[in-house]
Amino acid sequence: MTYHFGRGRSRWLPYLLLLPGVIAYFVIALGPSMATTVYSFTDATGLPGAPVNWVGLDNYDEFLFLGQAARDNLNAVGRTLVFCFFVTTIQFTLGLLVAIILNQKLRGRNFFRTLYFMPVILGAVIQGLIWSLFLYPLGGPLAKFLAVFGARSEFLGAQPTEAFAWVIVVQIWANMGTTMIIFLAGLQTISKEYYEAASSDGANRWQVFANVTWPLLTPSVNTNLLLNVIGSLQAWQLFLVLLGYRNGTQVLGYLIYATGFGQTSGSVTSSFRQGYAAAASIIMFILVLVIGMSVQYVLRRREARILE
Amino acid sequence: MNTTSSEALRLRNGIDWGRIGSYAFLVLLAIVYLGPLLMLVNTSLKTTPSFMRDATGLAVEPNFENFAEAWEKANFPQYLFNSVLYTVSATLIYVLTAVFVAFPIARGYVKYSGALLLLFVIALFLPPALIPQFQLILRLGLYNNPIGYILLFIVNPIGIVILVNYIKSVPKELDEAAALDGCGYFRFVWSIVLPLIRPAVATVVVMHAIGIWNEIILPTIYLTNKDYYPITRGLIVFQGVYGSDWPVLAAAVLMLTLPMVILFLFLQRYIVSGLTAGSVKG
Numbered sequence: 001m002t003y004h005f006g007r008g009r010s011r012w013l014p015y016l017l018l019l020p021g022v023i024a025y026f027v028i029a030l031g032p033s034m035a036t037t038v039y040s041f042t043d044a045t046g047l048p049g050a051p052v053n054w055v056g057l058d059n060y061d062e063f064l065f066l067g068q069a070a071r072d073n074l075n076a077v078g079r080t081l082v083f084c085f086f087v088t089t090i091q092f093t094l095g096l097l098v099a100i101i102l103n104q105k106l107r108g109r110n111f112f113r114t115l116y117f118m119p120v121i122l123g124a125v126i127q128g129l130i131w132s133l134f135l136y137p138l139g140g141p142l143a144k145f146l147a148v149f150g151a152r153s154e155f156l157g158a159q160p161t162e163a164f165a166w167v168i169v170v171q172i173w174a175n176m177g178t179t180m181i182i183f184l185a186g187l188q189t190i191s192k193e194y195y196e197a198a199s200s201d202g203a204n205r206w207q208v209f210a211n212v213t214w215p216l217l218t219p220s221v222n223t224n225l226l227l228n229v230i231g232s233l234q235a236w237q238l239f240l241v242l243l244g245y246r247n248g249t250q251v252l253g254y255l256i257y258a259t260g261f262g263q264t265s266g267s268v269t270s271s272f273r274q275g276y277a278a279a280a281s282i283i284m285f286i287l288v289l290v291i292g293m294s295v296q297y298v299l300r301r302r303e304a305r306i307l308e
Numbered sequence: 309m310n311t312t313s314s315e316a317l318r319l320r321n322g323i324d325w326g327r328i329g330s331y332a333f334l335v336l337l338a339i340v341y342l343g344p345l346l347m348l349v350n351t352s353l354k355t356t357p358s359f360m361r362d363a364t365g366l367a368v369e370p371n372f373e374n375f376a377e378a379w380e381k382a383n384f385p386q387y388l389f390n391s392v393l394y395t396v397s398a399t400l401i402y403v404l405t406a407v408f409v410a411f412p413i414a415r416g417y418v419k420y421s422g423a424l425l426l427l428f429v430i431a432l433f434l435p436p437a438l439i440p441q442f443q444l445i446l447r448l449g450l451y452n453n454p455i456g457y458i459l460l461f462i463v464n465p466i467g468i469v470i471l472v473n474y475i476k477s478v479p480k481e482l483d484e485a486a487a488l489d490g491c492g493y494f495r496f497v498w499s500i501v502l503p504l505i506r507p508a509v510a511t512v513v514v515m516h517a518i519g520i521w522n523e524i525i526l527p528t529i530y531l532t533n534k535d536y537y538p539i540t541r542g543l544i545v546f547q548g549v550y551g552s553d554w555p556v557l558a559a560a561v562l563m564l565t566l567p568m569v570i571l572f573l574f575l576q577r578y579i580v581s582g583l584t585a586g587s588v589k590g
Contacts, residue, residue: 003417004487005496013493014412021405021468022424029431029463032440039439048446098337101330112334114576115341121572121579122565123522125540129547129561133351133554134344139363141347173340178583185584205326234436237524241544260439261529278439285435292433 036285039278046261046272059279073255073280077287080233080252083168084291087232091172092224095179100213102180103187113184117177127174128241132156135166160248167238167249174238175231179224186220187213215306222299229295233288252287256280348565351558359555374559381550382560386535387542393454394538395520398461403513405462407505410471411497415483425472431465442529452532460530461520467512470582474508475501511582514575539564 003011040059044052063073098116102109119127135156137143146152156163190213198208214221236253243249245258260277351359352374353367378384413421441460442451450456478501486496502509527541537545543564550557572579 004484005491005493006487010493014408014417017408017494017497018412018418021409024405025409025428025431025463025465027444028441028459029437029465030427030434032437032444033431033434035440036435036437039443044439044443046442046446048451097333101334104327104330106327106330106334108334112338114573115338117576117580118569118572119341121518121522121568123518123524123540123568125522125524125543126561126565126568129543129557130344130348130565133558133561134347136363136554138360141343141364144364181580181583185580230432240524240528256436256438257525257529260442274439274443281436281439289433 036278036281039275040282042275042278043273044275044278046274052275055275059276060283063276063279063283072250076250076252076255077283079164079250080284080287083164083171083235083251084229084232086168087171087175087235088225088228090168091176091179091228091232094172095176095224096183098176099180099183099187100209103184113180116180119174120177122174124174124237124241127170128238131166131170131173132242156242160246163243163246164249167242170238170242171232171235179228182224182227183217183220186217190216218303218306222303225295225299226292230288230292233291234284252280252284256284345565348558348562351554352562354555356553356555363554371555374555375563378546378550378556378560378563381556382546383534383542384539384560384563387537387539390454390536391521391538391540394458394461395517398458398520399513399517401458401462402464402467402516403509406464406468406471406512407502407509408497410468411475411501413468414472414475415480425469428465428468438529445530451530452536454536457527457530457536460526461516461523464512464516464519467516470512471505471508474505478504507578507581511578514578515582518579 003014005013041054041056042052043055043058044050062070064070098112102113106112122130134140135142137156143152156166194212194216195208198212203211234253236251236257239249239251239254240257245254250258256277259280260272260274262272347364350367351363353370353372354365354374355371358365358367412418413425415421418424445451445456445459448456450459482500483496486500491500521538522540523538524540524544527538528544531537531541534545543560546560547557550560
């Protein structure tokens, strides 16, 4: 495009002013991101001045195949997938349902919208602490509620599976608002005429949803599904705040952090093995890529079918 | 779904079950969202012995001492100062550099602007930068250093993409007219473009600032000196010490939650537009 602001030397001004932002991006984000691959083939530690040696595929070999630790790692990968599956399906469905309800003309809908969206801004630490209190086992609200049915629970201190399930609940509580908002924005782009036509044809609620809302909502469906899948594969902040690094609850993101920066729990001890953690990062990256691409592929085919 | 179809349903059944069902669902969900918050408020107003006796019982005689105690013991002023310092300075540096990256890319005033934009878009799909980033900061001697910590937050590729998209809606004739009037490049971006793209800048600023404010992983990794902790890390430390004294801890959490909630009510529309930017078109 024609540049109007002078010639000769002053033509370089846009480049000069662009540089700080681009350099920062390359040095702080893009470069390190690429370098993760390189580090995954080394025995780098987090200690200053320690030598870094090339170890080839040793880190990957150890992560995937070496004894009990490898079994723990693969369990963490499996757990990450389970976490992703439950968070995505529940958050997606709930977000869609709430958005459709709140897209009606209802009294107080702004209040509900704001309320459901609010946790998004609080951040993992406050979200986690609020729920730790709510799940307080010695007579907290949920313990009281369960006691009515004669059930008892230790919540976060209990069996790993139960604690894990609660992190899923809190994760959805914290992020459902985002899904809802994106669906609401999508719903508002659907012209009212479609609904009027459908209702004059005598369509019932389900038919209206299946034939009007769902196909026309495709862009938001795609965005939400991808955001939820990728987001939940990478999320582990709430595990940090709610549970700490505990056996039987680790997900891949937490594992990377713990191996790279040192964390001890029970039989699992780890210390600043950053080359190893880089290899784990690459495994997570491949996981996100493969699942993200498959979701993308399915969505594209679905879109093509709808457009036919 | 919409009013017309629900009206049709009402005529058929006499009672609008759809509407009643909707409200029932919304209220039930509201309890799940409000419950934990109300528990927090109630606990913060109780004395420790009364919490131990009956955790969920209403705080009949509100006790505000927890707040004073939490404020005194938690070192909040220092942590809050750090959080404000990190958030404000990193956001400021980021947004100033971002505008000068986004504008020439949106206008095609620099060579390869399409490829450059792509480099910012693919950031979302790249491997985590955590480990090499740490090695970089360590080797620069900026580990456990506020400047090193701030550096981590002066980048945000999504913000660039949002700005580029918005700048494209500013008419190009404006550039020509301003140049004819003798306005220079810097002055044009600074005093004409910047005010025009204020909504997008506000969105990016709000999203970026919230991200820094709530960050917990990076301070855990990069800052070991307590004097440098932001409020999130400070809260975790406080939980470590007072974890069993829930009334005081709840008061501390509440003191940090309330300002966020109030701020949220004012900034909501910027957050919403940030989240939905580009997602509707797909």
